[in-house]
Structures are given as C-alpha cells and as structure tokens.
Amino acid sequence: MQYAVSYNELNEFAQLFWKSFPNATIFAFHGEMGAGKTTIITALCEAKGVTEVIGSPTFSIINEYVFNKNNETGSIFHMDLYRLNSVEEIIRAGVEDCLESGSICMVEWPEKAAELFDEQTIHVIIKPLSDTERLIDIPSITAGIFK
Numbered sequence: 001m002q003y004a005v006s007y008n009e010l011n012e013f014a015q016l017f018w019k020s021f022p023n024a025t026i027f028a029f030h031g032e033m034g035a036g037k038t039t040i041i042t043a044l045c046e047a048k049g050v051t052e053v054i055g056s057p058t059f060s061i062i063n064e065y066v067f068n069k070n071n072e073t074g075s076i077f078h079m080d081l082y083r084l085n086s087v088e089e090i091i092r093a094g095v096e097d098c099l100e101s102g103s104i105c106m107v108e109w110p111e112k113a114a115e116l117f118d119e120q121t122i123h124v125i126i127k128p129l130s131d132t133e134r135l136i137d138i139p140s141i142t143a144g145i146f147k
Contacts, residue, residue: 014046018048027122029106035126045078064077077098077104
C-alpha cells in the first residue's frame, strides 16, 4: 500500500492506518533523517487516543504513552534507535522487553537491530515528496525488508 500524504492529511491517514492494522503491535519506521517518522508517529498516537505530549525519543531512547479511545486502553512505546551503536546496547536499553510486552511499539531506525523484528512486523517506509508531502509505503509482504 502506498499513500501520498500531506501534513494536513495526517489525521485522515492515521485513522485509515489503524483500521488497516487493528491487531498489529510492532511497527518499524524507515526513512532518512528528517523524512517525517516522528511526525507520522505523533499523528498515529493522537489517533489512538494519546492525550499527553508526544515527543521524539532521540535522547530518551524509549517514550511510553497511554492511550484510551473507544473503550480500548493500553500503552504505546515509541523508540528511536538512532543513537545506539549495537544490538547489545539496544537490548540493554530495554527495546527487546518493549517488543515482547504485547503493547504497541513504534520503532524509528529499526535497521540498527534488524534481528529483533520478525515477519509479523509492519514496516512503514517514508520518503519525502516535497516540504509538505510524504510517500508512505507499507509493503504487503514486509518480511525481508532489511535485505
């Protein structure tokens, strides 16, 4: 599935995203620096019912948010692996624990720890089309995305 999404269409995209993946829990976001990974994750969290401030976990590594919408409650872990240098360091930071928690996990820079993601992972590839528009590609078969 491919979507060309402008910033003013993010809320609409987020609603469609959650309808498309109602039972998925692990999402890997790929894209160059500045592609819009955090912006899109923010829209997804807001659409899920997160009301707290959503920020980039570049320095904290893992941010946890609570959502509550339509009688559904839970946690969303937003992780950014950019500053970590090895799979061992990523595991020590608690990323693997989050991925195994059953909670929704949204991971930026997942290629830093490709072996932690299985075939159930939904990969989201983001490419800038312009200053205000992004191409969001969600391959129907995401296994092997790191190859």
